[in-house]
Amino acid sequence: MSTQPQDNGRTASPPLQIAGRTFSSRLLLGTGGFTRMQTLDAAIEASETELVTVAMRRIDASAEGSLLDVIRNRGVDVLPNTAGCFTARDAVLTAQLAREALGTDWVKLEVIGDERTLLPDAPELLVAAEQLVDEGFVVLPYTSDDPVLARRLEDVGCAAVMPLGSPIGSGQGIANPANLTLIVEAAGVPVILDAGVGTASDAALAIELGCDAVLCASAISRATDPVAMAHAIRHAVLAGLLARDAGRIPRRTHARASSPLVGMPEFAE
Amino acid sequence: MSTQPQDNGRTASPPLQIAGRTFSSRLLLGTGGFTRMQTLDAAIEASETELVTVAMRRIDASAEGSLLDVIRNRGVDVLPNTAGCFTARDAVLTAQLAREALGTDWVKLEVIGDERTLLPDAPELLVAAEQLVDEGFVVLPYTSDDPVLARRLEDVGCAAVMPLGSPIGSGQGIANPANLTLIVEAAGVPVILDAGVGTASDAALAIELGCDAVLCASAISRATDPVAMAHAIRHAVLAGLLARDAGRIPRRTHARASSPLVGMPEFAE
Amino acid sequence: MSTQPQDNGRTASPPLQIAGRTFSSRLLLGTGGFTRMQTLDAAIEASETELVTVAMRRIDASAEGSLLDVIRNRGVDVLPNTAGCFTARDAVLTAQLAREALGTDWVKLEVIGDERTLLPDAPELLVAAEQLVDEGFVVLPYTSDDPVLARRLEDVGCAAVMPLGSPIGSGQGIANPANLTLIVEAAGVPVILDAGVGTASDAALAIELGCDAVLCASAISRATDPVAMAHAIRHAVLAGLLARDAGRIPRRTHARASSPLVGMPEFAE
Amino acid sequence: MSTQPQDNGRTASPPLQIAGRTFSSRLLLGTGGFTRMQTLDAAIEASETELVTVAMRRIDASAEGSLLDVIRNRGVDVLPNTAGCFTARDAVLTAQLAREALGTDWVKLEVIGDERTLLPDAPELLVAAEQLVDEGFVVLPYTSDDPVLARRLEDVGCAAVMPLGSPIGSGQGIANPANLTLIVEAAGVPVILDAGVGTASDAALAIELGCDAVLCASAISRATDPVAMAHAIRHAVLAGLLARDAGRIPRRTHARASSPLVGMPEFAE
């Protein structure tokens, strides 16, 4: 049995809420990159996630239907994404198909501008977000670390914003902490770090900087031992949350002694 | 009950051993800076540490004897330090007094070169280390992040090396990860990050870089909520260990998709 | 007389070209923040810039007309900006007024999304850029460090792109060198680092990363000695250009001796 | 003719003085790594250095004597090093041989602790420094970035301290700027950055941080075009000096406008 609920109980932060739904886990899991369904299953358990992403693709004859079974047997919810879409139009259609197929109006909105970097296309993203919100979707947009764009996405009604730390699958961590801080300061909706996490300390740092949650795909699914990494990042997210709420010491240029400066014995020559 | 033992069980790393003693916790706690004994007591419990440091100072009339009681009631061991000593001679004498007072031949050796930075004095430190090893002490020296000095300390028989991440109490984290990596690569004894940790992600990073353990004093004792921070850093150390053993993904300059690139539906105009 | 031409002569890089115009200087100067016209005049000379920015504001009775005189007496060209505009519409109108007032169809396009960060508003910026290009302007947009947005701006016909290093006047330097590198790799038009430079090394780094030029305003105008800083950054830009063309050594994890490893004398005991 | 003297004239800093000798150049050049004597000759000229290092090695039959000729024909002084020595004894003997061979009592003292990192051995270095000072040498020790060790070296009478930025030939730049700043703050003798410079911006940064000079070997000698890199780093050192003396703007978290916030025209709908 995990300490997470009990330790979450220790934090000052109220539990994460997105679109009125409460989550006790602050770790979202991407299902891409796992080589075996069994590993995905174990990683979902280890991560203690409550929300996992899937992509929408053409069905093929050889379609084993087990992905959704695995997810549902674990009792976690599915969050379809629009990965691979380069235009607002394709992203909107993909979201509509996902709603039809999966019976959820939640969508992780991705509109990509470039195949090499997989970075979002700001104007197309904003157009798609606005339209999907109008159609009643709960929109969680994958966005850059641009504070203004994050603000615009919130303004058009997105339920959360999902800025990147660094490019998808790059494992470079949080390239620009200052921007992430600006996003968090201005946000009125949850901020979920999406993309760039390479290891546990990256996830802890994201929460310490003020993010409300972290989404990991490659960091877990492509680790040598995905299940162990799922455990690692679960603990890291919890560590970051506890640390943020605990109130860290300030950074100082010089030292501050942690042993008394007085009462030193003097040893005469 | 904590997941730590069980999650430690998941790691590939054998438990930490120093001078033939096995530890299931990889977090050492400094007792300096706690304003109330009760908080120290709760922080020891929350941290799940097995080894806590104390300093040696002149006794005064108003001496409440409760520090050692608190430590021993928690069933953890005491590691006396030589904080405040500027010469090998004073440090050796202080270690001898600590052995006499506390009945342990373990010592966290500190020989400081500068009051403002509290950085170690390399030559004095090496002299003191050699002498204390000759006298049968188990010497854990607080050292700079100089890989050569760390090696010299091991060569004279230190049981571990305790390089700093940044100045004591500065909360600047790990200023020079490259040096820490060089120390870890060359070390034949445990490497314990000492000084500089400001928050949970710093501790996780230290372990990910290859450190065997982390010592925290101010990061915990001077946090707004020391007990919550003790929990945070305990989880962070565990997260770092699990992540290191899980085998993180490599850093990449460009992106790597976590959703399939094939099977995209095409929506004709 | 300055070494700049002669040292420029040493570089492999062809001179900077924007919209078919050739510049021998790679430093653009913002005129904002200078407290005395005389200092601006001396800074223009010291910087050896060939292009300086101005803003468009309501005329007032107390209008001394000397700004344009100073600029023209120095024989440098004026680049009007649209600073302070929050919408594409206002930016376009401001550009049109600038063309009318100054007789230039060059414009440094700024569309701001947030007063606190002064960061660009991506969608509005793109709309304004496209319209101004259609109206025959030579558009140099101040943009974020988002590689996709930079690419879109080029696609709609901008003559250069001006990504920020960090927020205007922040002096934080280049917050995300990886993004800047991605922009430079993909760009078919000149890349001019705009905003964030705090001191000389920032400017040198920008050019080393592949930027074609640097624009400085506050870094120079608000330095304690603006004229000295103008000299400093002129040399820094040149240093960066020479270094980039000289082909720097690769980064190595370990050392590489710069003295021979053989032929050491041996001193017998 | 170079602007360097004239621009140096602009700086507030007095010229560099070491052991009572005045230098107008703040760039020292290591002669190792140049593949042709002719390139070294041109690099000396381009760098405008006044002091170049050499190593002492066993003479061989095929000894072309031209190195010293090249150096002396350029009118620059020679600074022998003790590269390759692992003990104080060998370093002292090497320094004595250099004095005998070259008729200079200046020595760049190197005592290495590790072949892979070429990092200094602190205790041996200090012993050698003290002995050479006693023998009347002008000692410039290559040291780590440990502020305490730098202070000790000054205390025993070294004429300057030469901390590393990162390992020799690594081109990693300045790994720990905070330590370098601590060294500069406490130093009563010139601080010369030695080792680690990879490109021009590294050299500029070193001077901006407060170093009095920079020594480059591999950064120049192993660049694709060593002569161009010598020019680059000469300009970078000058840029750093001018910038430091000009008084840079402070770093700010948020933006500060460089265009007026008042007087915006308003365009009614």
Added chain:
Amino acid sequence: MIYVNGEPVDTRAQPTIRDVLVERGIDPATAGIAVAVDAEVARRGVWPTRTLEDGARVEIVRAVQGG
């Protein structure tokens, strides 16, 4: 002739969406699938009745690992 997931398919005149699924061995009752015809979603309810004109472009999608 219509196009199903990008491949041309010869069919008898005006098949329903349901016919197309069945022909491909897909049980129309399968959970987790959705269909678009000519870039518009076709709700599950219309599959039995909605007929496909010649040249219609049908996309049949389902959830896969991703994200």
Added chain:
Amino acid sequence: MIYVNGEPVDTRAQPTIRDVLVERGIDPATAGIAVAVDAEVARRGVWPTRTLEDGARVEIVRAVQGG
């Protein structure tokens, strides 16, 4: 009544742009200035003839330090 750089100005009926400039002590020949009326640029050539309706919003701008 018209508005010049945001301030209401009483004028005789239908002044030209030129009139407005002169009234404010601005020589219409001054280099480096431009005028917008009701959010459209008024080229220099029309200043002498272009009259301003009641309620017109005039903006007169010039280059200042910035950027």
Added chain:
Amino acid sequence: MIYVNGEPVDTRAQPTIRDVLVERGIDPATAGIAVAVDAEVARRGVWPTRTLEDGARVEIVRAVQGG
């Protein structure tokens, strides 16, 4: 006269270490304390017998929070 933790203390001739502790109200049986005389550790066993010459410098230490 001897010095205890830096303070001069008048004592009758040649007190033992034990005497000094008791005088200061420290129970010599207290755990966690140690004594140095003239920069050398005095093991607990010698406290009752070891006498202190005039001018002796005694340091009595214990563990405090630190590190």
Added chain:
Amino acid sequence: MIYVNGEPVDTRAQPTIRDVLVERGIDPATAGIAVAVDAEVARRGVWPTRTLEDGARVEIVRAVQGG
């Protein structure tokens, strides 16, 4: 037998340092060279007269590119 820069060298009894240099084709007047014998510097002035015992270890060095 003596050792010059690490190599054993047969010589007639008790050569001077100068002899050793000449034998190796090194002009003793060459600038920029120095000699150590048995880990001590031999100043240039003693080269003509200082004789080398059997087993002496001679190091002859000069400046090379480095640093």
